Amino acid sequence: MGLVARAAAAVVVLALASMLAPASAVAQGDQQCLACHATPGLEKTLADGDTLSLHIDGDHFAPSVHAALGCTGCHADINPTSHPPAENPIASKRAFATNTVPLCATCHAAESGQWGQSVHAALVRDGNPNAPICTGCHSPHTMLKGEAASIETVPCKTCHAAIFTAYDTSMHGVARRHGLTASPLCADCHGAHDVSVPSAGVGRKEVCLGCHTEALDTHRAWLPNVDLHFGVVSCPVCHTPRARRMVNLILYNSATDQQISRPAGIPEFENLSSAATATTSGLAPAALMTLLRALNHQGADGQTIIRGRLEVRTGVEDHQLALASQAIGDCATCHRKGAAAFESVSVSVAGPAGIPIRYDADKAVLNSVFSIDSVSGFYAIGGTRVTLLDGLLLLALLGGIAWPLAHLTVRWLAGRYLDLTTPHHLH
C-alpha cells in the first residue's frame, strides 16, 4: 500500500473512530490512537510466531493512572504520519516487554533502581524468561491507583498463586479482607520493587519485628534465650502450627559473613543432588565433615562454617500464619528426641540470583558424633543431642551404681565368710 493510500485509510478510520470510540474521558489526542487500538482483536504477529495484542480498551485506559500522560507520554517515538510503520519487527512478547523497562524508568526512576537490585531483576539477568519486569506486574493501560495495594488486585498472586492462597487464609489475609489495612499485603513484608530472596540468610525476622515491635519483650517474658531463638528460629516455625519444619544448615564464609555460592570442583558437591531431586537420604554425617574439610582446603580467606536455622519447609507454609494464641509455645515440641522439626535437614548455598540451592542431608547429621565440629553452629538441647553421649551416660550411671553395690556385696560376703566379726580398729 502506498503512503497516500495509507494516509487516506487512516483518515477514514479516524472519522469512524470519532463516532465509535467509547472513551469519551480520554483526551482528544488519544482518541486518534484509540480509533485503531480500541478495535478488539487488533494484534501483531511477532518474529517468533506469537501474537502481540495491540488492543487498548479506552474505558479502562481512561481512569488509569497513565491516562493523564496520554498515549504519547510513553509512545513518543511514534510518528502519527507514518504509523503504523511498514516494518516494525518485534522478536517476541518478552523482548517487547523488556524494551519498555527503560521507558518506565524515565518517570519511575527510583522504583526502577530498586527493581534493578531485586531478586526479580537478578532472575532476568540470569535469563529466566518468567522473571517479572515492569509490565509483568503492572498493566500500563489499565492500572489504577492503589491497585497493587489491594488484596483483590495485588499483582504478586499472578505468579505466586499458591503462596497467595496460603496468605489469603492466614491471619494476615483474613484481617486484610475484613478491612484492617494495617494487616500486611505482599509488598509490606517483601517490598514492592526491592524484593529480596526471603529464604536467604536470616529470613524476614526484621520485617516481622517492624510491625510487631512488642514481640521481643512479650517473648522475653516466657521464652528462655529469646535473642538466640529469634536468631535461629524463623517466626513461622512457631506461628504456623500446621507447617512442616526443617533444619537449614547454611554454609557461610566466616571472613565475609556471607552465604557461600556453590563451589566448583569440589567432588563432594558435584555428587550432591538438590533437595528437589534427591532420591537418597542425603548427605551423611561423615560426608558433611569431609565436605567442610574440602571447602576449607581451597586457600580462600576465612573458613567455611555452618550456621543452622530452623525454618518451615516451603514458602507456602511460611505464609500460613495463625493467630498468636495458636502459636506453638510448648518447648518440648522441638526440645525432645525425634521432634518432627529435626526429621528434615538440608545444606544450602547461594544459587543464581541469591536464591538458595538446598541439598538434602541425612537427619543423622544433627545427632552424630561426627557433627560435633562440622555442625558446630546448630544445637537444640534435647532435640539434636549426640546419641553417643546417651550411651556414655547410661554406662556411667550404671557404673556409678554397680560399683558401690558390688563393693558392698563383697564387703558383706567377706564379713560373713571370712569371720571378721571384729573390725581391725577395735582390736
Add this chain to the structure above:
Amino acid sequence: MHRIYLHPLPVRIWHWINAAVCVTLLLTGVQLRYVGLIDVVSFRTAVSIHNWTGLALIANFFLWLGYYLGSPRIRTYHAEPNPVKYFQGSLSQLVYYSFGIFKRAPEPFHPAVNSKFNPLQAMTYQILMLLIIPVQAITGLMLWNLLGFSKAVAFFGGVRVIDTVHVLIFIFFAFYIPAHFYLGTLGRKPITHFREMFTGYEEAEPAEPPPRSSGVGPAE
C-alpha cells in the same frame, strides 16, 4: 576415741550447698536433655532452675576458694612434693579399697586438722575443684548466654563442642555422685562421715601409731 575438728563451718556450709546444687543440676539436666523421661516440672521451669542453680554453684565455688585461700587449712590440698611418696600413698589407698577393706585391714591414712585427705582424695578433689567444676561452670555460662559469649563459643569450636564438654562432665558426675555417696558410708558406721559433715568433728580412735582415724569420706 577422740574428736578432731576437721570440717570448719564454712566448709560444711559449702559442702551441703554444693551437694544440693549438684543433685539439682543433675536432675534438671536430665530433664532438659531427656524431655519425656523426667517431667517433674515444665521444660521452661527446668531451664530456669538449672540456670539459677548453676549460678549458685559458681557463687558457692568462690565461697570455697575464698575460704581456703584465706585459711591455713589450704595445706590439706597441697600435693605431696615427693612423687614417690605420693604414688605410694595413692597405691596404698587403692589397695586398701580393693582388698584391705574386705579383711578389715588398718586404714593406710589418718587425717589431721590440716591434712584431712588421703592421697587419692587430694588428687580427686583438686581435679574436681580446680578443673572439672570451673570447666563445667564456664561451659554452663556459655550455654546460658550463647550470644553474649559468642566469641568465646566460636573460639572453642562452637556450641556443640561446648555442649559436649558440658555433657561429658555431667556424665562424669552421674558416675561420681553415687560412688561418692557410697564412699561416704565407709566410716566407722555408715552414717559416721555424714554426721561429721554436720558436726565438723571426725570421730577418731587412737591408732597404732600415730593416733589417727578414717580418711575416707565425702568430698569437702
